[in-house]
Amino acid sequence: MTARCVMVLGTTSGAGKSWLATALCRWYARQGLKVAPFKAQNMSNNARVVAGGEIGSAQYFQALAARAGPEVRMNPLLLKPESDTHSQVVMLGQVDEALSRMPWRDRGAVVWPRVAAALDELRAENDVVVIEGAGSPAEINLMASDIVNLRVARHAGARCLLVTDIDRGGAFAHLYGTWALLAEADRRLIDGFVLNKFRGDASLLAPAPQMLRDLTGIPTVATLPMWRGHGLPEEDGFHEAGGANSLPLPLGEGRGEDTGRHAPTKISIVAYPRISNLDEFQPLAHLPQIHLSWARTPQDLAAADWIILPGSKHTSSDLQWLRAQGLDRAIAQHAAKGGRVLGICGGLQMLGEALIDTEGIDGNGPGLGLLPLVTVFEPRKTLRRRAARFEALQGAWSALSGVEMDGYEIHHGRSAQHPAMARAHEAMPEGLAWQSSEGHVLGLYLHGMFEDARVVHALFGAQARTLDSVFDGLADFIDTHFDTGVLTHLIGAAGE
CATH class of the missing domain: 3.40.50.300 (P-loop containing nucleotide triphosphate hydrolases)
Structure with a gap:
């Protein structure tokens, strides 16, 4: 052949x-x-x-x-x-x-x-x-x-x-x-x-x-x-056809149309310079009850119901950028008021107390302090597909309790409980996810949660468009x- x-x-x-x-x-x-x-x-x-x-x-x-x-x-x-x-x-x-x-x-x-x-x-x-x-x-x-x-x-x-x-x-x-x-x-x-x-x-x-x-x-x-x-994610970067902070969505899809029954859920994704794996959010773009936007300034987060810290190819430098924009304070204020914060992979690492790098992989620095975790960077890169189940969660993320999802890990570094602080709630086994004690902040290493129909249905009561279609x-x-x-x-x- x-x-x-x-x-x-x-x-x-x-x-x-x-x-x-x-x-x-x-x-x-x-x-x-x-x-x-x-x-x-x-x-x-x-x-x-x-x-x-x-x-x-x-x-x-x-x-x-x-x-x-x-x-x-x-x-x-x-x-x-x-x-x-x-x-x-x-x-x-x-x-x-x-x-x-x-x-x-x-x-x-x-x-x-x-x-x-x-x-x-x-x-x-x-x-x-x-x-x-x-x-x-x-x-x-x-x-x-x-x-x-x-x-x-x-x-x-x-x-x-x-x-x-x-x-x-x-x-x-x-x-x-x-x-x-x-x-x-x-x-x-x-x-x-x-x-x-x-x-x-x-x-x-x-x-x-x-x-x-x-x-x-x-x-x-x-x-x-x-x-x-x-419906296919853009290959790289984000394209701003719909305005300064809009995702590449068609008119009438993913814009959070108000059907008269309830207002849309406003989700802001922090767009730091080394953002990675942003294509995993594409399924949300086609849910009519969701309004997605990119955030680069504190003002971009002012009306958000959710804030997502996505993956990063260089966590420490993106965290420095985030602080320089004043986004760290905006995220902390959002969480203090009971707003949801979700960190995925590099975003999870940012939510912790500290980044420790003795190998010259990524860089040292303080985290945002919203989860009592410490991340230690290691030379070996973790690459694996995983299936996991959420533990019993509380508060804002309770709808995910017991939900299974398929995803993938692609990261340097390993996160663990800070030994001198109150324990975070382990949201998934084997160090894959944690939830803050008050329940508003969730961080996980697994990419792909919004590509899993079970997660989307649990969170939004909706069916995401399938890739096959x-x-x-x-x-x-x-x-x-x-x-x-x-x-x-x-x-x-x-x-x-």
């Missing part, structure tokens, strides 16, 4: 590569084909624990869309930014300290054989491999050391789609400019252009698609309407908007 490879390239970051690759994974899987995703190198602090270690969240979701078991070969190289000038390098699921110290431009020659081997193994085991590029394939300062775009396309003999975000403006120039900067042999790898996030009457685009084809020989094979409500919706969408026969042609025999 040698898989046909379909690759999604983009004119820029954020053009729509990740979600289009996810849609293609489900579309081909629904044709009865064995499908796997692949991205040679990903830069993201959104990661998931899979067989063999960790990979970028985008490839995790793509694997689920492909009905395949997520594993490290699908994203062999993951870069996790720890500062503006340094990233932790994860190679085939495990942190590689030697690569992390190596100058960036020197890594390509070292990692390429392992990247190519992972791709070749997936090709040998599947009918179709859907490959995602990164950024743009035409970055002329990076092309010589490229291991994620054209080098992968050439190695796999991939048929490529080049997608652009037409909502930004200049889409045809982006497409033509990208094509023009490629070598002639690389231009022949591109089978079609895709216009993404179009708003309006597609017929008004004429004659631009034909003019572009006259210039390049490449057809525009799809014009995809703007669709904010597709999201993936099927994506496949239906491209089936409707791609030109007839294009998707089948992409995996046809060479020369078709």
